[in-house]
Amino acid sequence: MAAAGSRRFFGRQRELKALRADIERTGLDTLTGRKAPRARVLLIAGKPGSGRTTLAEELTASLAARYPGGLFRARLTEPGGDPVPTARAAQELLTALGVAEPPGAGEEELTELVRHALAGRRALLLLDDAVDAEQADPLIPDDPDCLVVAVARGPLTGIPDVRPCTVGGLDPKSAIELLTTFTGAVRVTVDPQAAETLVEECGGLPAAVVLAGGWLAGRPKASVADLAKRLRARAGDPLTRTFLLAHEALPQPAARILRFLSLAPLGRADAHTASALAGCSVSAAATTLADFVRLGLIREAGDGQYELPGHLVPLLRARLEEDDRPAEVQLARARMLERTVRLLQSCRAVTEPEGSSARRRLSGLPRALRFPTTADGAEWLRSRQPVLLASARLAVADGELDTLARRLIASLVRALAAHRGAEAAAPELYGLHRLVLDVAERRGLHRERAAALLNLGDLDARTGRTKEALLRYRAALDAGRAANDPYAVGRAMESVGGSYQELGDWHRAGDWYGRALAQRLARDERADQARLYARLGTVQTYAGRYGEALRNWRAAAAGYRRLDDRAGHARALSEAARVQEYAGRPEESLRTCEEAVEWARRARDARLQAALQLRLADTLDRLGDPAAARLHRAAAERLLETESPAYEIRSGSAED
Structure with a gap:
């Protein structure tokens, strides 16, 4: 397995050899005389923390030269354990493939676009942490020249001719080599028996060995034997035991930051996110995050972002529930959303002309919240877009922070439109308008409901779903009347007329245009x-x-x-x-x-x-x-x- 912060890979040579051999092995279709209709699927199965994803990444990296069509990856489980909808995974793959998706497209249309884009490419597809076959199967290319490497807890029953490889703990030699990257060779060499005992207490699980190595790295005077003794005295599985030791060893402020990182969308955080969650300065948060990397608790993800390993999220959330009051947790979420809103406002303001009111407000923000140039703002928005969209979804799902959720969505919509243009950002805007609609319906906000329905109707109409758009516009008309909003009512009536015009129903189109005109005449x-x-x-x-x-x-x-x-x-x-x-x-x-x-x-x-x-x-x-x-x-x-x-x-x- 790979060490934290390095590209070195330890062990698993037998598994790699078997997986490579499975690529060339004759499949069931060939044995029956038929050409394989789909990509071959290799399955790496194991429990979280076993290094299954690292093995998959090592395999795909070693095969990259044989698949010039490129490597594409989709994560199918959220860090907290919730399945990722197949449609969302397909959207991520389409973005990586450079294929424009129709706004509001359904799962079948999106997965068909993915399969069509991968056809003829001789590409590698890594499906990480698949829940079941029903989730992964629609994404598998209909091209035998492609290769799919799937990672899951267990078998993907239902996908034909899957070649499974089950991984458990590392062999002792490889586990000790992984441990040595944290401790240095001397501490292991002076007591090799203790090192073997320690990796045995870790069950050979790479995630547990990394946490044990981080604990030792933070305590240069502690012996390997001492850590093995501490682990042996605890009850529970190896990963939980090593995590609890690592968590307890942290200073209280750092431990609190680590627990709150489990609230970060997609398990990703930067210094701003950590600062807002913990209520500390950005510089202090940045220093703490760098320390966590050294201790093997998080990984660097590039662009100033850090990733919390998925196997630690449930453990951290359990500690969060036990150690922190619900009011503090909710306040941390609110601070994180508020910081995100301010960054998005700054990101949009940097696109405004010099001397504008938005630019003047931007100059009044702290330096850490300002973007020097439009290009800097655009790059930040591009690199954070998946996290920002996840923030909006989580804020709406929370149900208790709807005011902040609405501000976040409004700021994200404006920033996307400013940097990418409404046309290019239409797929993301469609999802955001649906979130606004969810909040508006939950809170009985008729004006916001009308606005969301009008925006969704416009996007439906633009992509040729005229009948769906017509239903949206009629619902918007009802919401506009309930809100006593003349603008929404007039706009909805005119849009209903436009839908009937697109459908070729000239009589109804004229009738609705006439109704809209009567309202405009009354309001001059x-x-x-x-x-x-x-x-x-x-x-x-x-x-x-x-x-x-x-x-x-x-x-x-x-x-x-x-x-x-x-x-x-x-x-x-x-x-x-x-x-x-x-x-x-x-x-x-x-x-x-x-x-x-x-x-x-x-x-x-x-x-x-x-x-x-x-x-x-x-x-x-x-x-x-x-x-x-x-x-x-x-x-x-x-x-x-x-x-x-x-x-x-x-x-x-x-x-x-």
Whole structure:
């Protein structure tokens, strides 16, 4: 097994040899004359602390050159022992594979994307700490050139042709070598019999040997025999005994920090997390974390983060429950969430322009909470994203810190949108809006419920799940009415109309746009009125009700004119001209289109003017005046000489 803080690996040579041999061994499919339809699965089974994950990592590292498609890893159990939903594991794999996931996609769609992305790659997949076959099976690639290495407590019954390898304790020689990396050779050499006794008391479990080595490293004058005697005097399994000794040996403040680290999301913490949990300074927390690494209690995870071994989390939580009052534990959670909120606010503020109010507030924060540059903030957000998302999930699941949970989610949404953009961060935002919805429904917060449903509906609509979006918008309408929130009500009605428009139900779309328009008229919201007149004109054009469509397009044009939006006025007139042409009134269409061109000229929008003149030329061609049409096309070309290509004035009807 590997020593803490090093890359050295001890023992397990027999297991490694057997696992490598199993890769080439003939499978059941080959024996029956069929080509293997899926990746081969090697299983490393053992209890927590046996070094099963380290063995899997050593195996995959040694095989990396044979699998040029890359190594991808997913952890299937939370540090506290709860199973990770397969959908979430699939999301992590898709991120590592560089595959964009549709926001709100279900488990089947996500796992299918994973299998498709791995097909043909000749890749390695490490599934760490799988609970059962049902959790792991959907992630196994349908490609015999891939290899899956699964780690679990026991057999994965249900996955065909799994090659199992069960690991227990290390052999005495390897266990003593692992112990020596902490104690140095002298303390073992002077009393080799005591060293053998000590590793025997540890059951050969690498995790127990590491804790024993850390205990000795922290006590240079203590003998190996003394530690073996202390372990022998205690009852319980080897890992629990060595953990209790290590915990009791720590100074009280350090022991408290270690216990509170079990509250850290995903078992990962940095100096800020440890500082907030323990209520100490960031520098003191950083020093303590470095000491814990030296003692074998935690591992460095890169980017200033530290990882608590999964086998220690249940033991630490048991001590936390026994040694610390529930109020203190809850206060520690609240401090951790509050610190995370402040870091997220700082992360977003660094993207704001110099001199902005957000930047001024940022300058007032302690130096430890500030990011020097936008790039520093973006890198922090990228490296902490899994932990931040887990923090949001845990805060919502707690149920007693909903105010902090809502602030955390709101800050995380803003930071993701600022650094990655709403489109790129849509999958994460979808999950965060669902968490907001959970809190809002639990607390009866109708305004927040309406906002979450509207956001989820927008993401559903963007990914083509129009019927699901429609249900969200209708629910948002009910929540908006319960909250007496005119904005949410109007937005929901317009979105319901948009969903019916996407589904091709022009009658219902027009009905809902009309309801939204009536509300905007009552509140004298003129910009929204103009937009809704235009949307009504669009669906009535689709439905072939040209008279109504023309009235609404002219109303939209008048609205944009009152707003002094000359470009919007020109576009509305252009659509009115299109409707007149559909209605068989080409001369009127020509006059309206000429008016639209004049308004585009007044707006000084050369691209829009060029696009309208091209449309005017098409109308003149249909009216039998090719000479005038050529003049307008030439004028459009001159306008575009120094401009980018003209954009199309899209049709309001399929008849275009």
